Amino acid sequence: MGTSAHQLEAAPAPFRTRVPLAFTLLFPAFLLLAAVLGYPVLYSIYLSFVNAQLTRPNDQTLAGLSNYAALLDDPLFGQALAITLVITVGAVAVSFVLGLSFALLVDGLKGRLAGIRGLLLAPWVTPAIVVGFLFLYMFDQQAGVINLVLEAFGATDGRTAWLSDSTLSVVAVTVATIWTQTPFYLLMFAAALTAIPTEQRESMLIDGANRWNEFVHLTVPYLRNVMVVATLLMFIRNFNAFPIIWTMTQGGPVYSTSTLVVYVYRVAFQQFDFGYASAVGVVWLAVLLVLALAYVRFLRRTSLA
Amino acid sequence: MAESALKPASRVTHRLVILGTVVAIVIAACGGTTATTPPDESAPPGPTSGPPSEAPSGPVTLRWMNWATTDENIRPWVEDVVAHFEEQNPDIKIESEPVPVSEHLNQLVTRCSAGDCPDIAQVQQNDIFVLQAAGLIAPLQGYDDEFVDSLPDGTVNLASVDGTLYGVTWITAPIGFWYNKELMADAGLDPNTPPTTIDEMMSMIRTVRDQNPDIIGLGIDTTLRDIGVDATWPFMHAFGAQPIKDGKANANTPEMQAFLQWIRDLVANGDTLPGKKFGDFRQSAAQNLQLFFEDGPYMKGLVQGLDSTLTDELFYERWGVTAIPGGAGNGPSAGSSDHQIAIFESSTAKEAAFRFAKYLASDVYAIKTYTAPYGLLPPLAGFEGEVPQLANPASQAFIEMGDVVLVPPYGPQYATSTLPIMANIQRTYSTQDAIETIAIDMHAALERVYGK
Incomplete structure (x- = not known):
């Protein structure tokens, strides 16, 4: 395994030089991360083992695992976890399909029509709190445009109480979430589509492949990595989504749209039970860590490939 | 060969960086503990003393957390009321801190837990009971007992815990x-x-x-x-x-x-x-x-x-x-949606804070400029002559309703x-x-x- 003079010149600095340098350069960043991320996480883990009721400051004792044991007996926690999964899976799946469809539709747009791409991104840049209010009014039983349209087409015989029905409220919140995050998929897929070589596409069509075959055997393989990465990111984002749900339903009616983040907010900032809220938060963090690990592993595997 | 030689070395780098991070986290964790300790943890909640012995020399600034100034139509009225108070009391400056009404209690509790209490705050409903249990607000006996005794029992009960007054009713607002x-x-x-x-x-x-x-x-x-x-x-x-x-x-x-x-x-x-x-x-x-x-x-x-x-x-x-x-x-x-003014234990200017609370509740200028135009009622009766806006059928009906206000537990x-x-x-x-x-x-x- 010979080494040419050129390779020697281009070789990186000796390892002994690089280790302290890398460490020195990275240390401030790690210090900053430790302060802004590490400390809150560690403190939350600590609080999860404490009776930390802010309204009883003199009664803060170590609780052992009792906060975690209480989770097992708490029907609202299980329900919140289930609702989080339902809304997340629903929103991610539909946004994925819509985002992909729109990306394929706008892929061939040229000239002035290409501006439509920018227009389609508008929901993504709209603040979530604004989206929440927008859909709150759209789904309003009395004055909401959705009921007015449905009535105009004779689809309903009365005005539906979207946000006061246990099932329909979940649908309404999911629709608002889909609206705001579909452009993210569109953006990701549209970018990935530009990477498909035109020659390959043309040669497939010359060989007699139809559009469906082209999509399955050429487009999908090119988009596969983006699909996985975007989906994982959106999964994590939806798990933490708060403003839209809080603005539209405050987690109601009953607890039908109380996701984990809404539940934690209520326990921590309305009931001031930071110990229990931290226990919920730690479990929630564990779920997100699993997803984050999957994301990192996938990224590493694709970069190695 | 060069590549394989780097592997153990990379591991060393990796471990060094992790070690540095862990040390940094521990340092950060230890260093921040005091900041999140509730300020009153050493003192039991509940009545402590009457008027404070503290008498800050020179002008004092009162940090006043409220939601009255979050509404841009109402804010000028409140600012006018505050400006008039500052004119009358040149030794006191009011620093308004607007917070949305839906967020005020959690901001108060969490901010105080982090050692950042305001001097006074606009509160309502169950707030006084939560803040008192947390040991964050001060009892108000002893500042101006004559004024406190003149307040109607209904409003005093809404702001008292176990017979001790913790809030001055600013406005009376039955539902x-x-x-x-x-x-x-x-x-x-x-x-x-x-x-x-x-x-x-x-x-x-x-x-x-x-x-x-x-x-x-x-x-x-x-x-x-x-x-x-x-x-x-x-x-x-x-x-x-x-x-x-x-x-x-x-x-x-x-x-x-x-x-x-x-x-x-x-x-x-x-x-x-x-x-x-x-x-x-x-x-x-x-x-x-x-x-x-x-x-x-x-x-x-x-x-x-x-x-x-x-x-x-x-x-x-x-x-x-x-x-x-x-x-x-x-x-x-x-029902009741009274608003009160609570004074925080951590304030070093409680006497000045009480003066401001009393002014908001009972000064003719404050009632004429904010309370009455907003359609609210002062806690004390008898202002109809000086404030004609209060002489209307709705205000009279609400005053009569005072006797049937229900207070939840x-x-x-x-x-x-x-x-x-x-x-x-x-x-x-x-x-x-x-x-x-x-x-x-x-x-x-x-x-x-x-x-x-």
């Missing part, structure tokens, strides 16, 4: 029953005879809505909020229902089932809009589409804000207000109990669950808060 005289007259009802019982009210709603189904019969708060329970309490009272009684759960009763069934029917018949705050009905009130609804005295100013053609004269021609209808065994009653546990109460009220119209089951579940949830 009453507004009735639309025009719509009643149009339907052939006597506009000057509002309903006094739930049965009468339902009969009038039927009469009006049979003629005009677009009218919303009753505006009642069914949101998942603390104030939702406060506002709904008089309606539960009409049925004899009392979900918390003598510090225990009391929701599995025939009276509560009757109330829950009434809510279910109300929504099913389209007589109200579910899931709304009581303030949400002001829009339909401004459009003259609302027959009855619960709201405070501030409703007048807010509805006039939505409809600029609604002069005072037209407003009182259209709207009357009285106590919320009662039931067979219980007479009419009212406030306390630290109340904050935890409101969610299961309102969630189960929502369950009546958002599910098909049996009413009996809902009452049982509400009771069980309250037992988890108050014990069996």
Whole structure:
């Protein structure tokens, strides 16, 4: 395994030089991360083992695992976890399909029509709190445009109480979430589509492949990595989504749209039970860590490939 | 060969970086502990002393957390009131810290836990009980006992814990029953005879809505909020229902089932809009589409804000207000949405803070500039001569209502109990669950808060 003079010149600095340098350069960043991320996480883990009721400051004792044991007996926690999964899976799946469809539709747009791409991104840049209010009014039983349209087409015989029905409220919140995050998929897929070589596409069509075959055997393989990465990111984002749900339903009616983040907010900032809220938060963090690990592993595997 | 030689070395780098991170985290964790320790942890909550011995030399600045200045229409009035106080008291400067009303309590508790308490704050409902339990606010005896003794018992009770006063009532705001005289007259009802019982009210709603189904019969708060329970309490009272009684759960009763069934029917018949705050009905009130609804005295100013053609004269021609209808065994009653001023234990200028609180509550300029124009009432009677805006039918009706204001069982546990109460009220119209089951579940949830 010979080494040419050129390779020697281009070789990186000796390892002994690089280790302290890398460490020195990275240390401030790690210090900053430790302060802004590490400390809150560690403190939350600590609080999860404490009776930390802010309204009883003199009664803060170590609780052992009792906060975690209480989770097992708490029907609202299980329900919140289930609702989080339902809304997340629903929103991610539909946004994925819509985002992909729109990306394929706008892929061939040229000239002035290409501006439509920018227009389609508008929901993504709209603040979530604004989206929440927008859909709150759209789904309003009395004055909401959705009921007015449905009535105009004779689809309903009365005005539906979207946000006061246990099932329909979940649908309404999911629709608002889909609206705001579909452009993210569109953006990701549209970018990935530009990477498909035109020659390959043309040669497939010359060989007699139809559009469906082209999509399955050429487009999908090119988009596969983006699909996985975007989906994982959106999964994590939806798990933490708060403003839209809080603005539209405050987690109601009953607890039908109380996701984990809404539940934690209520326990921590309305009931001031930071110990229990931290226990919920730690479990929630564990779920997100699993997803984050999957994301990192996938990224590493694709970069190695 | 070079590549394989790097592997163990990379591992070393990796471990060094991890070690550095862990050390940094530990350092950061240790260093931050004091910042999050509640400031009063060493002192037991509850009455400590009367007037403070502290007397800061020179001008003092009071940090005043409030939501009065979050509304841009109202802010100039409050700023005017503050400016007048500062003119009269050149040794005191007020630094207003606006927070949304929905966020004020959690901001107060969390900020104080981080050692960043304001000197004074605008509070309401259960806040005083939560803040007192947390040991964050100061008792107010001893600053000006003559003034405190002059306050009506009702407002003092709302701001006292175990007989000790912790808040100066700034404004009195019972939640009453507004009735639309025009719509009643149009339907052939006597506009000057509002309903006094739930049965009468339902009969009038039927009469009006049979003629005009677009009218919303009753505006009642069914949101998942603390104030939702406060506002709904008089309606539960009409049925004899009392979900918390003598510090225990009391929701599995025939009276509560009757109330829950009434809510279910109300929504099913389209007589109200579910899931709304009581303030949400002001829009339909401004459009003259609302027959009855619960709201405070501030409703007048807010509805006039939505409809600029609604002069005072037209407003009182259209709207009357009285106590919320009662039931067979219980007479009419009212809720409360009083606002108080609380002074924090950590303040080093409590005397100055008390002076400001007293000024807001009882100074003619403050009442004339903010309280009365907003449609609110001062805690003390007798200002009608100096403040003509208070001499109106609605204010007089609200003053009379003071005797029937119901106070829910406030306390630290109340904050935890409101969610299961309102969630189960929502369950009546958002599910098909049996009413009996809902009452049982509400009771069980309250037992988890108050014990069996």
